[in-house]
Amino acid sequence: EDQVTQSPEALRLQEGESSSLNCSYTVSGLRGLFWYRQDPGKGPEFLFTLYSAGEEKEKERLKATLTKKESFLHITAPKPEDSATYLCAVQASGGSYIPTFGRGTSLIVHP
Amino acid sequence: EPEVTQTPSHQVTQMGQEVILRCVPISNHLYFYWYRQILGQKVEFLVSFYNNEISEKSEIFDDQFSVERPDGSNFTLKIRSTKLEDSAMYFCASGDGEADSPLHFGNGTRLTVT
Numbered sequence: 375e376d377q378v379t380q381s382p383e384a385l386r387l388q389e390g391e392s393s394s395l396n397c398s399y400t401v402s403g404l405r406g407l408f409w410y411r412q413d414p415g416k417g418p419e420f421l422f423t424l425y426s427a428g429e430e431k432e433k434e435r436l437k438a439t440l441t442k443k444e445s446f447l448h449i450t451a452p453k454p455e456d457s458a459t460y461l462c463a464v465q466a467s468g469g470s471y472i473p474t475f476g477r478g479t480s481l482i483v484h485p
Numbered sequence: 486e487p488e489v490t491q492t493p494s495h496q497v498t499q500m501g502q503e504v505i506l507r508c509v510p511i512s513n514h515l516y517f518y519w520y521r522q523i524l525g526q527k528v529e530f531l532v533s534f535y536n537n538e539i540s541e542k543s544e545i546f547d548d549q550f551s552v553e554r555p556d557g558s559n560f561t562l563k564i565r566s567t568k569l570e571d572s573a574m575y576f577c578a579s580g581d582g583e584a585d586s587p588l589h590f591g592n593g594t595r596l597t598v599t
Binding site: 408410415416417418419420423461463470472473474475476477478 | 489491518520526527528529530533541576578586587588589590591592593595
């Protein structure tokens with residue numbers, strides 16, 4: 375069964391303190407890995423898609439990377455407005471194309 | 486930027502009542518989805534819809550659930566007889582039809598069953 379595990383469950387950072395979030399996955403074949411941001415009471419907001427090992431994508435203070443078994447979301451010099459839950463979703467190749475979500479990492483950035 | 490819109494934002498209903506959750510997907514998208522998120526848990530897939538029929542559904546999507554695209558813009562989720570455990574955030578999403586393109590989500594309907 376395809377699985378997506380995110381760690382840590384929660385992360386508290388001081389403003390400017392860089393860190394990384396992890397998404398480990400086990401799928402028979404990866405078609406795409408998606409990162410989303412979710413604010414309280416809102417729907418997931420798309421950030422990145424990664425397709426193959428070695429790929430990197432950047433957006434402002436966020437950079438997503440991908441290996442054959444996991445993806446990292448690096449947050450450089452975070453600001454309080456980066457506080458949110460970050461979700462990882464994996465789409466397997468072959469069979470169902472429905473993305474499976476992890477439980478997310480709740481990030482709080484203190485000023 | 487086009488977005489997925491959902492109504493109502495919050496729905497309170499009594500156990501056993503029928504509810505209809507409404508969504509307007511992004512206009513040029515072809516694939517439509519419903520997901521739910523129970524408080525504190527992960528986002529779970531319910532059903533996908535393409536070309537006016539269900540293309541895939543999860544174990545959660547039993548006979549109490551149905552989906553419909555009654556016109557060219559709306560996409561609805563009906564729960565026939567709500568249970569307490571149906572209380573959750575329900576998210577509608579749409580995609581442009583490319584198998585590996587991201588889903589775009591609405592802001593959800595919070596369903597509370599009392």
